[in-house]
Amino acid sequence: MAALLGRSCRRFGFLSSGHGARSVSTETGKSLNLYSAINQALHIALDSDPRSYVFGEDVGFGGVFRCTTGLAERFGKNRVFNTPLCEQGIVGFGIGLAAMGNRAIVEIQFADYIYPAFDQIVNEAAKFRYRSGNQFNCGGLTIRAPYGAVGHGGHYHSQSPEAFFCHVPGIKVVIPRSPREAKGLLLSSIRDPNPVVFFEPKWLYRQAVEEVPEHDYMIPLSEAEVIREGNDITLVGWGAQLTIMEQACLDAEKEGISCELIDLKTLLPWDKETVEASVKKTGRLLISHEAPITGGFGAEISATILERCFLKLEAPVSRVCGLDTPFPLVFEPFYMPTKNKILDAIKSTVNY
Amino acid sequence: MTLRLRSSSWKSNLLKILRHNHGFGSASHAARHLRQKPPHEPTLRVSQNPISRFCNTMSEKLSSIGEHEDANTQVHANITSSPVMDFPGGKVAFTPEIQFISESSKERVPCYRVLDDNGQLITNSQFVQVSEEVAVKIYSNMVTLQIMDNIFYEAQRQGRLSFYATAIGEEAINIASAAALSPEDVIFPQYREPGVLLWRGFTLQEFANQCFGNKSDYGKGRQMPVHYGSNKLNYFTVSATIATQIPNAVGAAYSLKMDRKDACAVTYFGDGGTSEGDFHAAMNFAAVMEAPVLFICRNNGWAISTPTSDQFRSDGIVVKGRAYGIRSIRVDGNDALAMYSAVHSAREMAIKEHRPILIEALTYRVGHHSTSDDSTRYRSADEIEWWNKARNPLSRFRTWIESNGWWSDEEESDLRSRVKKEMLEALRVAEKTEKPNLKDMFSDVYDVPPSNLREQERLVRQTIKSHPQDYPSDVPL
Numbered sequence: 001m002a003a004l005l006g007r008s009c010r011r012f013g014f015l016s017s018g019h020g021a022r023s024v025s026t027e028t029g030k031s032l033n034l035y036s037a038i039n040q041a042l043h044i045a046l047d048s049d050p051r052s053y054v055f056g057e058d059v060g061f062g063g064v065f066r067c068t069t070g071l072a073e074r075f076g077k078n079r080v081f082n083t084p085l086c087e088q089g090i091v092g093f094g095i096g097l098a099a100m101g102n103r104a105i106v107e108i109q110f111a112d113y114i115y116p117a118f119d120q121i122v123n124e125a126a127k128f129r130y131r132s133g134n135q136f137n138c139g140g141l142t143i144r145a146p147y148g149a150v151g152h153g154g155h156y157h158s159q160s161p162e163a164f165f166c167h168v169p170g171i172k173v174v175i176p177r178s179p180r181e182a183k184g185l186l187l188s189s190i191r192d193p194n195p196v197v198f199f200e201p202k203w204l205y206r207q208a209v210e211e212v213p214e215h216d217y218m219i220p221l222s223e224a225e226v227i228r229e230g231n232d233i234t235l236v237g238w239g240a241q242l243t244i245m246e247q248a249c250l251d252a253e254k255e256g257i258s259c260e261l262i263d264l265k266t267l268l269p270w271d272k273e274t275v276e277a278s279v280k281k282t283g284r285l286l287i288s289h290e291a292p293i294t295g296g297f298g299a300e301i302s303a304t305i306l307e308r309c310f311l312k313l314e315a316p317v318s319r320v321c322g323l324d325t326p327f328p329l330v331f332e333p334f335y336m337p338t339k340n341k342i343l344d345a346i347k348s349t350v351n352y
Numbered sequence: 353m354t355l356r357l358r359s360s361s362w363k364s365n366l367l368k369i370l371r372h373n374h375g376f377g378s379a380s381h382a383a384r385h386l387r388q389k390p391p392h393e394p395t396l397r398v399s400q401n402p403i404s405r406f407c408n409t410m411s412e413k414l415s416s417i418g419e420h421e422d423a424n425t426q427v428h429a430n431i432t433s434s435p436v437m438d439f440p441g442g443k444v445a446f447t448p449e450i451q452f453i454s455e456s457s458k459e460r461v462p463c464y465r466v467l468d469d470n471g472q473l474i475t476n477s478q479f480v481q482v483s484e485e486v487a488v489k490i491y492s493n494m495v496t497l498q499i500m501d502n503i504f505y506e507a508q509r510q511g512r513l514s515f516y517a518t519a520i521g522e523e524a525i526n527i528a529s530a531a532a533l534s535p536e537d538v539i540f541p542q543y544r545e546p547g548v549l550l551w552r553g554f555t556l557q558e559f560a561n562q563c564f565g566n567k568s569d570y571g572k573g574r575q576m577p578v579h580y581g582s583n584k585l586n587y588f589t590v591s592a593t594i595a596t597q598i599p600n601a602v603g604a605a606y607s608l609k610m611d612r613k614d615a616c617a618v619t620y621f622g623d624g625g626t627s628e629g630d631f632h633a634a635m636n637f638a639a640v641m642e643a644p645v646l647f648i649c650r651n652n653g654w655a656i657s658t659p660t661s662d663q664f665r666s667d668g669i670v671v672k673g674r675a676y677g678i679r680s681i682r683v684d685g686n687d688a689l690a691m692y693s694a695v696h697s698a699r700e701m702a703i704k705e706h707r708p709i710l711i712e713a714l715t716y717r718v719g720h721h722s723t724s725d726d727s728t729r730y731r732s733a734d735e736i737e738w739w740n741k742a743r744n745p746l747s748r749f750r751t752w753i754e755s756n757g758w759w760s761d762e763e764e765s766d767l768r769s770r771v772k773k774e775m776l777e778a779l780r781v782a783e784k785t786e787k788p789n790l791k792d793m794f795s796d797v798y799d800v801p802p803s804n805l806r807e808q809e810r811l812v813r814q815t816i817k818s819h820p821q822d823y824p825s826d827v828p829l
Contacts, residue, residue, distance in 0.1 A: 051611075078610060084640055089599050089633030093641070096603025096617070099588065100538070102610075104603070116629070123593045124600065132581045132589035133572040134796045169797050193799040222802065269802035 624655025
């Protein structure tokens with residue numbers, strides 16, 4: 001309960017501090033939350049390309065998370081529309097639309113429900129260009145889905161399925177950490193000539209508020225960002241988890257541990273070079289994600305960094321992740337990779 | 353319920369009670385609800401318990417109230433003798449009879465055909481006229497497809513090809529449907545429709561190149577044989593996964609509609625494919641999105657070894673159209689003229705009216721499922737032979753074009769020997785052509801190879817240097 005209150009009282013000012021060398025992060029704009037930033041990106045996307053479409057369950061009235069507010073009224077029901085309740089149909093239809101050169105921006109209501117579309121994503125979207133010898137492609141496809149813990153979501157409103165998709169050559173997987181990042185990354189994802197799965201941290205839809213520039217801007221894919229510089233240990237994460245990790249970094253600093261925090265942003269293909277350079281500097285790596293630890297994407301990062309930085313490592317790579325259970329309701333506080341779990345892991349890694 | 357019927361305004365009071373307390377919109381509505389026996393059914397015994405007696409009495413009284421009420425009551429003026437009520441989704445008539453819709457109609461949906469088994473035009477048949485040129489082209493392509501299939505099949509048996517799947521027996525579906533379409537109609541095939549490509553001009557050499565996966569294969573050697581694709585000919589690349597192409601076709605059709613093209617999307621699949629979720633998802637989407645798409649089902653009786661009796665229990669596929677609100681037709685898939693007419697008509701409706709159409713083409717899979725299959729293990733050789741001889745789509749159409757004076761034995765043998773020669777040459781050339789360069793393994797995964805793939809190509813090339821014997825020598829590096 002306290003953890004729940006703690007989360008809801010948390011502020012997100014730090015995300016605007018912009019340690020990375022992004023011109024976007026120093027611009028001012030309007031104070032927006034995550035769903036408004038995403039909404040803005042969608043407005044821009046539809047405005048800038050007349051052959052772009054937004055569809056999914058309940059998007060017509062604005063969507064269950066209000067990300068599609070105002071789109072149908074502005075662009076018409078032929079371009080922004082509700083679909084039947086059928087994820088395989090939504091994505092299959094989207095692939096066909098994208099294959100004809102359109103931008104199909106598809107919404108899956110919760111990432112927990114994306115699995116019926118998994119065949120279409122893996123066997124069709126991901127292989128569309130390759131199997132055709134580049135005669136065809138469905139690069140205009142972008143699949144958006146809210147993911148992650150929300151405090152009370154349980155098994156089917158809290159999942160982080162990114163690891164399944166990171167194992168699929170041919171698609172990209174992108175996860176923003178904040179409103180400003182989300183707008184830029186979503187516009188890049190929509191315009192990227194490859195099919196992209198874009199997971200939005202639903203916890204941050206209302207909770208995260210920051211200045212978001214109002215114009216059309218894009219943040220590059222497959223470029224990780226060092227959002228906090230440090231020397232003793234590298235922390236890598238994505239999405240809402242970065243907030244927790246940032247808190248752990250602040251606490252660690254009080255104990256004299258200097259942490260470098262990296263937002264991966266794109267998980268597939270991921271920016272190994274930035275993480276490698278950081279770990280070669282710090283000699284220590286900690287990865288944290290909400291998804292269950294076994295087979296989670298942290299394992300891929302760990303294995304790669306081990307290959308590349310073995311002799312520079314002072315300690316084993318640490319992973320602070322969700323547990324190997326279905327996402328529980330009452331037990332959520334025990335399941336989650338909390339700030340203190342991370343802080344403990346930072347300390348034991350540094351003191352190894 | 354207790355009712356105190358006051359003198360003059362008892363009717364309106366009663367109606368108020370019925371409306372507010374019980375949700376009845378009118379007296380006759382209440383009467384119907386309260387009635388415990390169906391009208392005009394004297395043999396049914398009315399239950400004797402006091403409540404139902406009361407209800408029946410009340411229902412009689414209420415029926416007499418009728419529709420002439422004072423202004424305060426709102427009577428639904430549109431209630432007629434057929435009782436009707438609003439629900440989300442519209443008005444439905446009520447019935448007090450407990451009746452289930454039968455799982456099947458008494459009669460199966462009839463099958464549209466124009467030529468009888470002997471290739472004679474059935475009297476009073478309706479069909480779309482074809483010119484001599486088109487008819488001869490249809491027939492020639494059917495022959496070409498048949499010869500191509502036989503030669504490729506034999507080549508696989510001889511070890512020259514890794515794999516092949518024929519369309520033997522389904523030539524009329526392949527060619528006649530293609531003939532009724534325009535080149536701008538986009539095709540989403542399963543894998544037994546190479547005839548559509550053939551009609552559009554894909555050459556025997558191009559087919560052979562894909563089967564051998566050589567450097568001239570447009571697919572760059574990435575897939576098994578028969579996984580053709582041609583953007584030039586608007587034929588999306590085959591993927592072996594069943595029915596996945598069907599919802600893709602619906603999205604493409606929607607694009608055509610939005611771009612106001614005079615074209616539709618066409619997708620093919622077998623009887624087995626209609627069991628997949630993607631088929632149902634696509635049909636529903638097509639109806640809701642009002643997409644101009646043709647769903648052409650080749651019901652050839654078999655999904656590998658699974659007969660249709662193990663596939664579904666409906667009257668084939670045609671009846672499923674109505675379930676989704678889709679206009680449908682069942683056609684004799686071995687009657688080229690009927691296929692042509694059905695597809696031609698369907699296409700017009702799809703484009704003009706922005707609607708999907710379902711076409712179930714009945715046929716028979718004469719060939720094995722593929723070169724990995726021996727279908728005599730699950731069906732009789734006699735059955736196969738009968739379909740191949742007595743129900744052959746080629747001979748049927750040939751009879752018809754010959755009866756029009758459009759074809760002759762001489763032209764037949766000329767065509768066959770020419771095609772055979774061309775096929776064998778195509779095979780020879782394709783076999784000799786080198787494979788695509790190794791770099792084509794890493795390109796097109798994304799629009800541009802990302803760093804992990806550049807790294808992996810580098811590592812693979814290193815490994816090849818160390819262990820060249822592990823790698824095929826016909827793939828240029």
